[in-house]
Amino acid sequence: MPFDFRRFDIYRKVPKDLTQPTYTGAIISICCCLFIAFLFLSELTGFIANEIVNELYVDDPDKESGGKIDVRLNVSLPNLHCELVGLDIQDEMGRHEVGHIDNSMKIPLDNGNGCRFEGRFTINKVPGNFHVSTHSATAQPQNPDMSHFIHKLSFGDTLKVHSIYAAFNALGGADKLASNPLASHDYILKIVPTVYEDLNGKQGISYQYTVANKEYVAYSHTGRIIPAIWFRYDLSPITVKYTERRQPMYRFITTVYLMTTKAYLENKSTELNNFNHA
Numbered sequence: 001m002p003f004d005f006r007r008f009d010i011y012r013k014v015p016k017d018l019t020q021p022t023y024t025g026a027i028i029s030i031c032c033c034l035f036i037a038f039l040f041l042s043e044l045t046g047f048i049a050n051e052i053v054n055e056l057y058v059d060d061p062d063k064e065s066g067g068k069i070d071v072r073l074n075v076s077l078p079n080l081h082c083e084l085v086g087l088d089i090q091d092e093m094g095r096h097e098v099g100h101i102d103n104s105m106k107i108p109l110d111n112g113n114g115c116r117f118e119g120r121f122t123i124n125k126v127p128g129n130f131h132v133s134t135h136s137a138t139a140q141p142q143n144p145d146m147s148h149f150i151h152k153l154s155f156g157d158t159l160k161v162h163s164i165y166a167a168f169n170a171l172g173g174a175d176k177l178a179s180n181p182l183a184s185h186d187y188i189l190k191i192v193p194t195v196y197e198d199l200n201g202k203q204g205i206s207y208q209y210t211v212a213n214k215e216y217v218a219y220s221h222t223g224r225i226i227p228a229i230w231f232r233y234d235l236s237p238i239t240v241k242y243t244e245r246r247q248p249m250y251r252f253i254t255t256v257y258l259m260t261t262k263a264y265l266e267n268k269s270t271e272l273n274n275f276n277h278a
Contacts, residue, residue, distance in 0.1 A: 052164055053243045060125075061195045061239050062156070062205045068122040069191070069207060074152040075132060075229070078114035079145035079181065082106040085115045086136030088228075091128025099136025125235055133228035145181035146227045150174040153231070155207035159196050164242055166194065167208045179215055184227040188212045191233055195241040208240065209233075 062069075077085060085106055086099040104119035117132060134144045153171040176185060192208045218225040 053245055054164075055241050055243070056238050057241065058237050059239050061193050061203075061241075065125075067125045069125060069155050070120065070157070071123055071130070072120050072152060072154045073130075073132075073231075074116070074118045074150070076109060076114065076116045076149045076151065077132070077146065078109055078149075078177065079147055080115055080134070080141075081112060082108050082115035084134045084137045084141055084144065085117050085132060086134065087117070087119055087121070087130060087132055088135055089121065089123065089128070089130045091124050092126045093124050093128075095124065095128070100130075123233070127232075127234045129230055129232040131228045131230040134226060135228070140226065143182060144227060146183065146185060146229055147177050147179050147181055148185070148229055149177055155191055155209065156194075157204055157206050159194075159204045159206045161196055161204075161242075164196075167210065168194075168206055170209055170211050174213075176215070180217065182224070182227060183215045183217050184225070184230065186214045186216070186230045186232065189231060189233040190236055192236045193239040195239060197241065197243045199244050199246060 073087075087101075087104060088098045089100055090096040100119070100121055103121060104117065107116040107118070108114070109116055121130070123130065132146075132148075134140055150171045150173070152169055154169050159168065171187065179185070188211065190210045192210070194206050194208050196204045196206070218227070
């Protein structure tokens, strides 16, 4: 008698003349089909969507910058005339610049009673500060009012990425309009280099930062010190890198195959159980 290879079939079909459709079987089959479709769509969505992976390492990702970082500052001072507003920059490399004017613009507000300062400048990659003050004015006002609203403060390139949570403009929206008009404002910044790499391997370099702030009226032995808006910064040695990835095709195919096979076998097992109880 010839050997029949079909003996190894553990999922044997039941002859149709011995089967009978039931409402329970139909409901189970429909539920299994819907479940398979749900799992497939879930895996398809996960395959199409991009995954953002982040990592930390110690390095300077922007070695070609010449040790410089671009800064963009946009701040409104509604109670200070534009001719009094200036930007000063100093750092531990000996830079001390009073009244920086390159790539800056002062826009009068409220019929000239206030001023909006917009500037773009560079800082060295060493601890330092830049501050908005009246230090560069030819004649100092009696009571300069440094209440302000910060529209934007950012470092490095602008990354057009919306899928990550990052603090590239942590001070954007800072409202100090109701503060003491005679007070100075200190913003202490920790700047963190940030790299974003897209699916094509193209990298963009920017800088996030954390911020702490305090408000105070300063005095010396000669009297009250002229108030200013200080941005004191230091750089973190840690670089944050975000890498955009997509799920591999083989993982998607394998997952879909396994889940459909499992659902199919569960459906067949249910049909056999229903037949045995019939």
